[in-house]
Amino acid sequence: MPTYDFACKACGQKFSLFLAIKDKDKATCPACDSREVVQRFTGFMFNRGGGGTTTPSAGGGCTRSSCSGCSGC
Ligand SMILES: [Zn+2]
Numbered sequence: 001m002p003t004y005d006f007a008c009k010a011c012g013q014k015f016s017l018f019l020a021i022k023d024k025d026k027a028t029c030p031a032c033d034s035r036e037v038v039q040r041f042t043g044f045m046f047n048r049g050g051g052g053t054t055t056p057s058a059g060g061g062c063t064r065s066s067c068s069g070c071s072g073c
Pocket of ligand 1 (some may be wrong): 009027029030031
């Protein structure tokens with residue numbers, strides 16, 4: 001069975017559960033028993049990065065298609 005990462009909306013607890021796909025809706029927070037949990041999608045790059053400097057938007061939102069006054073892009 002795959003591991004799913006969840007975050008509790010009630011208390012903020014982050015946790016992982018081994019769940020069958022059909023049981024994903026039954027996930028509950030281990031800290032407060034809340035059913036208000038959301039699944040977290042953590043990509044591999046996010047987990048491996050460490051430095052957090054690979055974010056594409058680090059430049060401040062300037063893109064080629066929208067920027068008309070910047071010569072740096
Ligand atoms: Zn909780």
